[in-house]
Amino acid sequence: MKAAVLTEQPGDLVIEDLTIDKPGRGEVLIQTVGAGLCHSDLHFMEGLFRSQLPIVMGHESAGIVQAVGEDVDYVKPGDHVVACLSIFCGQCKQCLGGHPNRCANPQATSRAKGAAPRLSRADGTAVEQMARLGGFAEEMLVHQNGLVKVIEEMPLDKACLIGCGITTGFGAVVRTAGVTVGSTVCVIGAGGIGLAAVQGARIAGANKVIVVDVSSAKLETAGQLGGTHFVNASQTDDVVGEVKELTGGGVDYSFEAIGRSQTVRQAFDMLAVGGTATVIGMVPSKDEVTLRGIDFLQEKKLQGSMMGSNQFRTDIPSMIDMYLDGRLLIDEMVSATIDLEGVNEGYRMMKNGEVARTVITFD
Ligand SMILES: NC(=O)c1ccc[n+]([C@@H]2O[C@H](COP(=O)([O-])OP(=O)(O)OC[C@H]3O[C@@H](n4cnc5c(N)ncnc54)[C@H](O)[C@@H]3O)[C@@H](O)[C@H]2O)c1
Numbered sequence: 001m002k003a004a005v006l007t008e009q010p011g012d013l014v015i016e017d018l019t020i021d022k023p024g025r026g027e028v029l030i031q032t033v034g035a036g037l038c039h040s041d042l043h044f045m046e047g048l049f050r051s052q053l054p055i056v057m058g059h060e061s062a063g064i065v066q067a068v069g070e071d072v073d074y075v076k077p078g079d080h081v082v083a084c085l086s087i088f089c090g091q092c093k094q095c096l097g098g099h100p101n102r103c104a105n106p107q108a109t110s111r112a113k114g115a116a117p118r119l120s121r122a123d124g125t126a127v128e129q130m131a132r133l134g135g136f137a138e139e140m141l142v143h144q145n146g147l148v149k150v151i152e153e154m155p156l157d158k159a160c161l162i163g164c165g166i167t168t169g170f171g172a173v174v175r176t177a178g179v180t181v182g183s184t185v186c187v188i189g190a191g192g193i194g195l196a197a198v199q200g201a202r203i204a205g206a207n208k209v210i211v212v213d214v215s216s217a218k219l220e221t222a223g224q225l226g227g228t229h230f231v232n233a234s235q236t237d238d239v240v241g242e243v244k245e246l247t248g249g250g251v252d253y254s255f256e257a258i259g260r261s262q263t264v265r266q267a268f269d270m271l272a273v274g275g276t277a278t279v280i281g282m283v284p285s286k287d288e289v290t291l292r293g294i295d296f297l298q299e300k301k302l303q304g305s306m307m308g309s310n311q312f313r314t315d316i317p318s319m320i321d322m323y324l325d326g327r328l329l330i331d332e333m334v335s336a337t338i339d340l341e342g343v344n345e346g347y348r349m350m351k352n353g354e355v356a357r358t359v360i361t362f363d
Pocket residue numbers: 037038039040041043164165168188189190191192193194212213214215218233257258259263279280281282283305306307308350353355356
């Protein structure tokens with residue numbers, strides 16, 4: 001089966017023909033229908049985060065179950081599924097404490113060390129899977145605890161975006177931060193993640209939803225999805241001052257959805273007294289974030305968010321209902337649909353800030 005493989009860092013993806021193993025215990029073989037391009041893969045392609053190589057990239061995919069391995073009781077062939085990288089064991093302290101997105105026992109849902117690889121090249125070389133999913137591929141072999149069944153009315157080329165981007169942005173607002181009705185929100189970065197956060201803020205009943213981006217096209221899209229006020233960061237050198245002015249002193253909740261220490265600092269500095277800044281973006285592993293210590297006396301808080309603190313087996317079906325009844329807008333987030341061969345061009349468009357989300361479809 002064809003897959004987009006990262007073979008060096010930094011590097012573009014190479015389309016290779018790989019062998020996929022039969023599903024082992026707890027594993028499910030999926031025919032991929034749609035795969036979204038998330039910026040996290042780009043960070044790895046740019047070498048900002050290290051990874052084992054070679055690796056099939058992609059972690060925002062949906063498809064149809066082809067076959068199941070021993071002990072798989074959650075899905076059967078023909079079921080429609082969305083994959084999510086928050087693969088839970090269901091038994092560790094984090095899972096049992098209500099935080100399956102932080103599962104501390106990935107070994108329980110992976111093949112044992114030394115076992116045959118899930119993916120390999122013709123010469124036998126093992127090939128890794130991004131986030132244990134490897135979604136930029138015609139087929140995926142995934143543990144059943146990384147899947148949620150979805151209803152067939154839900155188009156899979158839209159459902160895939162819920163697997164990472166929408167779960168992450170929406171969840172950061174409604175789960176990690178718990179934005180309350182009437183509060184003020186600012187989302188910095190209006191890519192796939194930020195636009196989902198904007199929608200989370202609208203659905204949670206925020207009063208003002210300020211959106212910051214360097215692209216006026218992105219800000220326009222944000223306006224269709226629930227943004228109420230906009231700051232173009234390429235046209236001002238005082239983003240924080242502008243947000244403070246719009247809110248009479250700062251926002252109750254801010255979200256950083258880019259992954260830069262400079263914008264994390266902005267997210268913290270634009271808070272009202274008692275406000276909470278949530279960092280969603282992946283800040284390069286060598287970068288540090290500095291804050292002014294005195295601000296803590298105003299009870300300002302800074303926190304991270306991993307995959308929107310999701311409980312995806314219940315969150316994703318609920319988001320699908322909101323999509324099908326017109327409250328969660330996904331079609332508006334898709335700027336381009338491409339085939340697998342177009343994946344590097346898709347990432348070039350993301351780098352240039354030309355697109356909200358690009359989706360790979362397989363036929
Ligand atoms: N925490 C998690 O669990 C998680 C999950 C998925 C993605 N992420 C991370 O979230 C971040 C966003 O991902 P995405 O797919 O939405 O990326 P994206 O590239 O689609 O969006 C980033 C946006 O930021 C804007 N931007 C860039 N520099 C800016 C600046 N200085 N000021 C204002 N706006 C600026 C761009 O124009 C773009 O619209 C990435 O770092 C990604 O790795 C984190």
